[in-house]
Amino acid sequence: MATTFDFNNKTVAVIGGTSGINRGIAERFAAAGAQVAVASRSQDKVDDTVASLKARGAAAALGIAFDVRDPEAVAEGFAKIHESFGDLDILVSGAAGNFPALAADMSVNAFKTVIDIDLMGTIHVMKAAYPYLTRPGASIISISAPQSYLPYEGQSHVCAAKAGVDQITRTLSLEWGLEGIRINSVVPGFIDGTEGAKRLAPSPEVLKGLTRSIPLGRLGDCDDVANACLFLGSDMASYISGTVLAVDGALYQRGSGSTGEMMGHMLRAASAQKKG
Ligand code: HXC
Numbered sequence: 068m069a070t071t072f073d074f075n076n077k078t079v080a081v082i083g084g085t086s087g088i089n090r091g092i093a094e095r096f097a098a099a100g101a102q103v104a105v106a107s108r109s110q111d112k113v114d115d116t117v118a119s120l121k122a123r124g125a126a127a128a129l130g131i132a133f134d135v136r137d138p139e140a141v142a143e144g145f146a147k148i149h150e151s152f153g154d155l156d157i158l159v160s161g162a163a164g165n166f167p168a169l170a171a172d173m174s175v176n177a178f179k180t181v182i183d184i185d186l187m188g189t190i191h192v193m194k195a196a197y198p199y200l201t202r203p204g205a206s207i208i209s210i211s212a213p214q215s216y217l218p219y220e221g222q223s224h225v226c227a228a229k230a231g232v233d234q235i236t237r238t239l240s241l242e243w244g245l246e247g248i249r250i251n252s253v254v255p256g257f258i259d260g261t262e263g264a265k266r267l268a269p270s271p272e273v274l275k276g277l278t279r280s281i282p283l284g285r286l287g288d289c290d291d292v293a294n295a296c297l298f299l300g301s302d303m304a305s306y307i308s309g310t311v312l313a314v315d316g317a318l319y320q321r322g323s324g325s326t327g328e329m330m331g332h333m334l335r336a337a338s339a340q341k342k343g
């Protein structure tokens with residue numbers, strides 16, 4: 068598909084931007100001429116992504132390793148990005164962790180780990196980026212998930228965290244709107260070949276059932292999500308704020324039904340086997 072957006076002279080930061088969906092977003096902004104910064108825990112993944120951003124035509128590319136659970140490291144990371152690139156026009160916040168586990172089988176720390184990455188990580192990123200956002204005109208995009216509004220068995224931690232992420236989106240659209248800062252969430256459906264989809268559909272049978280349940284008849288791909296982010300980051304979306312945009316092939320209209328049920332069945336069988 069031809070890129071119709073021009074992000075020359077724009078600065079973009081993608082947090083959790085070194086693999087899967089978020090890396091795809093960073094790469095598309097790079098190909099559209101932006102200077103792009105990415106961050107995640109692994110320095111190797113950061114370095115590899117920066118090389119790819121440059122190869123795809125980024126005006127400049129920068130990477131920093133930090134864990135979104137550490138608010139001081141996140142603040143230092145944004146200060147460094149600002150030092151090199153100046154104010155941020157577009158911020159994508161997408162760092163997340165997920166594993167399927169029934170609530171009764173999960174330790175308190177397991178639940179808290181996902182809350183700390185997805186939910187606390189989001190507010191750490193928002194607060195650290197806030198002083199450096201272009202006013203007016205900045206666009207923030209949080210990468211959410213269908214778990215924000217659909218309950219899935221084995222996903223109580225992710226459902227709680229992503230619902231919180233979308234409420235941060237809605238609340239900050241009120242708090243920061245008068246400064247000319249827009250904020251929206253993008254909800255990818257099941258995206259082909261990604262870590263998230265592999266973890267939730269670990270067998271060909273589950274993947275087949277899941278694909279059948281998607282009204283558009285296919286999994287999404289990373290470009291589907293990146294296209295929505297390019298739109299929300301552009302002036303074409305200048306009156307859109309506080310919204311939660313599903314890019315999910317109409318998965319939401321179907322609900323979590325058979326997919327959630329399959330996951331629950333698998334997890335209960337594994338749990339029963341473990342308990343003997
Ligand atoms: C039960 C588990 C578990 C599992 C970890 N834990 N995996 N519990 N079942 N499968 C528990 C551990 O035992 C530990 O609790 C606690 O969780 C923390 O685990 P650590 O390994 O110490 O955590 P950490 O090294 O910080 O790694 C975080 C992680 C990991 C989330 C567990 O998987 C990760 O880094 N993930 C990032 C990549 C990722 O998840 N990508 C997919 C994103 S997709 P105890 O009590 O033992 O200390 C997504 C939505 C997809 O977010 C939606 C699709 C539609």
Ligand code: NAP
Nearest residue numbers: 083085086087088107108109134135162163212258261263
């Ligand atoms: P992924 O490839 O595992 O990407 C996760 C990214 O976040 C990586 O760059 C990872 O890099 C980083 N990250 C993880 N924990 C971090 C932490 N504590 N601090 C900083 N960075 C961290 O996952 P994905 O499947 O593409 O998912 C990407 C986003 O889309 C997530 O927000 C997810 O919830 C959402 N989503 C995915 C799907 C799907 O089908 N895959 C569906 C709906 C929503 P490091 O390992 O280097 O830290």
